[in-house]
Amino acid sequence: MRYLYGLAILSCLILWSSCRNDFETVASTGNLEFSRDTVYLDTIFSNIGSSTYNLKVYNRSNEDINIPTVRLAQGEASNYRLNVDGMPGKIFENVQILAKDSIFIFIENTFDINNLPTNPKEFLYTDQLLFDGGGNEQKVELVTLVKDAVFLFPEKFADGTTETLNLGDEENPFLVKGFFLEDNELTFTNEKPYVIYGFAAVPNNKTLTIEAGARVHFHNLSGIIVEQNGTLITKGEKSNDLEVMENEVIFEGDRLEPGFSDTPGQWYAIWLRGSLSSVMNFTTIKNSTFGILSDNSQLTLKNVQIYNSSNIGLLAINSAVTGENMVVNNSGQSSLAIQLGGIYDFRHCTFANYWNEGFRSFPSVSIENTLGDALAADLIKADFKNCIIYGNERRELSLFKSDERAFNFNFENSLIRFEDPNGEFANNPLYDFSNSALFTSIVQSVDPKFQDTEKNNFNIEKGTSGAENIGKNGVGPDFDLNGTQRGNSQQDHPDAGAYESIEFPQG
Template identity: 80%
Template sequence: MRYLYGLAILSCLILWSSCRNDFETVASTGSLEFSKDTVYLDTIFSNIGSSTYNLKVYNRSDEDINIPTVRLAEGEASNYRLNVDGVPGKVFENVQILAKDSIFIFIETTFNVNNLPTNPKEFLYTDQLLFDSGGNEQKVELVTLVKDAVFLFPEKYPDGSYEAINLGTDDDPFLVKGFYLEDNELTFTNEKPYVIYGFAAVPSNKTLTVEAGARVHFHNLSGIIVEENGTLKTMGEKSNDPELMENEVIFEGDRLEPGFSDIPGQWYAIWLRSGSVNNEFKFTTIKNSTFGIRMENSPLSLKNVQIYNSTNIGLLAIHSAIDGENMVINNSGQSSLAIQLGGSYTFRHCTFANYWTEGFRSFPSVVIANYAEYFDGSSTVTEVHDLVAANFTNCIIYGNERREFGLLKDDQAIFNFKFENSLVHFEDPTGEFSNDPLYDFTNAALYPATKFNIDPVFQDTELNNFNIESGTSGADGIGKPGVLPTEDLNGTTRGNSQQDPPDAGAYESIEF
């Protein structure tokens, strides 16, 4: 296991030109035009190649022109790279552009922290792309934010293989590329971002503590695994600026370009393995993974947690125990919340939504089951466990499909659930579920004071903004007084009386 402190930047330059020698040209006169006068290359981490950025160079004149030189101001010492007609380099001569035509310049970089004389947390790295020289010289600025980071990754062996974790048994191994965190790596601070390659595993009888304001980034197919008797605690705190979220813990992918800010499936999951203990998440955002949290036979406390943009499931709980409050989960390729093989669950003032638009979705936002089916190699096996409780109080369950919750019961086990003072989206226009007692919405024992199919009027589902509008939201004023927490996800005090009841969901209503 190794530690690497690195810097990272984004920027790159591949230059594409229509370089030809079979037509007459005139020298450039400094009249080139550019699609940008400054190319801002977004932040990446040390030794991770950036995305490709482009610049277009126009020849607006009626004559074919020749640019004597196209080069980086820092020349061969520059960390930006150029490529002209497939030939790499940093200085090029006699680049030609036809009349009323243009060429593309693409920009990229990789930066090594060892190139720096000091080790700041972040700085701006700049260079210039120069066209021609002397009185005809024109330039385009190149600007990249460079960030320092802590890199955690599995060891690579001399034979080219990597350190691995066995998620199976000795007789039936299932190996994934990963490593166990050492004692000096079991606290993630907010001093520098962390970048994880492969799976970082919390060993048995150890606790990984992620401090308030920490940022944890994952490479493709990476994540955190918490082993039996291991513990994960993310100790975020309420932020002063809801946009900066400076005190929250954030888990996301390692591509920092704006175009990747909401792309699902960039990393795998936070995986709480069977028998992990005392797991706790406070003021935490998990985004752009395959599973946000995947847990098996484990306890978990969730307070002020947001999970967005999961290609599969936001929160998958298998025969587990969860106490959740002020949660929001949205934009999942399957379900935002999936409960399998029973367990015990309590959710208060949570918003489980699903407005997935990346493709077809065949699962409701919330699925609750006391069984699971799997193939054992020869036949399909059904495993059943008691659903001791699945209680939703002052919650919203909504989305862009007709039915946004599903109940899957096996009569061989207990199946206890209750939706109280909540807002639920479930349409049954053909009466398919009219004779199923699980969906008897007049049953006050199962659905006390719960409302159905009244638009919650979310502020902006595409931006994962699930504030609700005062006076028009179906969740406005339908909550049960006296249900903790007393403050919503924004820190606003909730109503707490029959005359001033709270709203359902993670947010108290506001004026848009």
């Protein structure tokens, strides 16, 4: 359906080029020019259609020309699809181009890797777009990398309905497209990527284990749900190549084109609903609506990065969360939002927000012991040690409490951006940075000198960073997110945040 709809739009957009008066033409002599000699359709998963790519064909001559044939070399058997000057197909005859004019050819691809005699993990699928024939033949290469994957999706029933999960109760149902993982699906390996449609749910008292190097991709409005007493364990490990991250567990959308590599909101969330003892290590979560949504759950996060969340990176509601060596950035609202109290302990974490997709009215870190107007619960503790809280707004920390419930927090040896030039918060005791019961050894609003916030690179610069050498000894972990050992002496204190400072390359 998406393909047909896309072709209909394309046909409408270029209909004018097919509705022209008859004109005299000469045959093509092999002098066509092309916007590129090879069209690389970016990597796709088997059975998932590519984006639409375009090729422009130019007639630079002073005469109107007629191209006897434009076709795919594999003809009707090709897995590529064309739209030539507003007409869909795979073989075209008598394609005309006015003098000093051009036409567009739009190209798409869907390939089933299971049709091959063997079933490789990756397959380079190629074809050629041929213009004319004989001595006048010209060609443009078409190339696509196709990846095999494990597809997980809700069942479609004979009556046309789709399997659903009820996230509410019998009296107040809240249905979403989804399914419970079977016992034989509760281990994700690194042999093939996983592509999930709808919500894949971990049942009560079951554990989903994701091995080091695994890649999990989600279609639009999809995610993972861990039900009450269920557990999620990601066993990522430190990678040798920090660009490839070969041992990292990565959660992201199913659009593999470079244009989607940093696009927020492509899928929904990892949603913990009463999860017990979930642990994530060396894991990257990107391009979701919520990175992690922890609702009344227990969660340990070690060496976790969350980027490009259209709403919130880590939303914790009345949960118990421990985090170390975390980086969260680029969230449409907050990078970390704590609501309805709970228990929290963050060490050497970088909570930043350099959202550039539009206006942002929420701080990087928001802490509340309420949820809406009606609910409140004890914030038993929210401790931040050796952390960075920063971003491109003046105030990147928000504290809001109900006096009816406990509201205990402490920031220690951390860099916090909080500027109050007009004294709006001068009489609010929650923001009394001189109160050592709440704030100890805080550096306020000094640039951490991140290496490249647009590329989610939160290394800090040696010699200039406001986070350098301000950490408290003995907080741990002993090694930063790069694997560099932290300082731990009177002369060499650790730096705040997830990274020890480094020399930036010059130029």
